[in-house]
Amino acid sequence: MAGDIWNAQQYLRFENDRLRPFLDLVTQLDPDGEVRTVVDLGCGPGNATALLVDWWPDARIVGVDSSPAMIEAARQHAVPGHIEFELGDLRDWHPDDKVDVLLANAVLQWIPDHLDLLPSLTAQVAPGGVFGFQVPGNFEAPSHLALAEVKRKWADRVPPGLDRPGSHDPAVYLGKLAEAGLEPDVWETTYTYLVPADPDPGVPCGVTEFVRGTALRPVVKALNEADAADFVAEYDALVRTAYPLHEIGGRTVQLLDYRRIFAIGRSA
């Protein structure tokens, strides 16, 4: 990934919504025997990693992330000898010993050839251990189509070759995990989130703020401040049309469909 595109504070604005797929993934992990090590690749701001103690209180839990900004935020959750965070690229990650639980939540989509990486990642799982990951499956959603549309209009100002997330169909992941000799368990879920939104069109709406924490980041980071604001305003206008405002429970909200693909491989 070129430079550090991440901003932990923006990412955490929708902490509960982002956490939900992580929790739904972890709940399905069922390693056999004692769990001594848990590694969370692409751990981000570490809030999710820290929750793994509830599942495996006696394990050494390590979060790894390539973003200095995210690791700095994550270190607030560190407990020496118990929960640790390391700066590192998961593509070069080689643990000293095999791990019992290996996780990669909402990260592999940022690595274009991540299918090729799966054999080396699964090889790090101890016998009886599990590898679980979750990726978005919403790249054809209006939020992402709008982003592609504005990027096309801005082609002369948005540098080419920016990081663009992408994922595969569930069956593709299932095949890869089986090929790697793991027992696969793959599924998908579409959440419908209520995202609070300001009716004032001069203020970026909730869906824009949500996407600003992830898929919009490479563009916003690549432009100067004024251009980034103009880009976001154009994006916001499309998103406000695609995601109309509703009054629900006394709040002005947008309904954001959030499709996620989950994959678990169990090692015999």
Ligand SMILES: C[S@@+](CC[C@H](N)C(=O)[O-])C[C@H]1O[C@@H](n2cnc3c(N)ncnc32)[C@H](O)[C@@H]1O
């Ligand atoms: C959408 S965030 C997910 C954070 C966290 N896993 C969660 O569930 O909230 C994606 C994270 O992946 C990290 N990341 C992207 N590419 C990476 C790589 N090659 N190696 C390690 N981390 C990476 C980013 O720095 C970012 O913190």
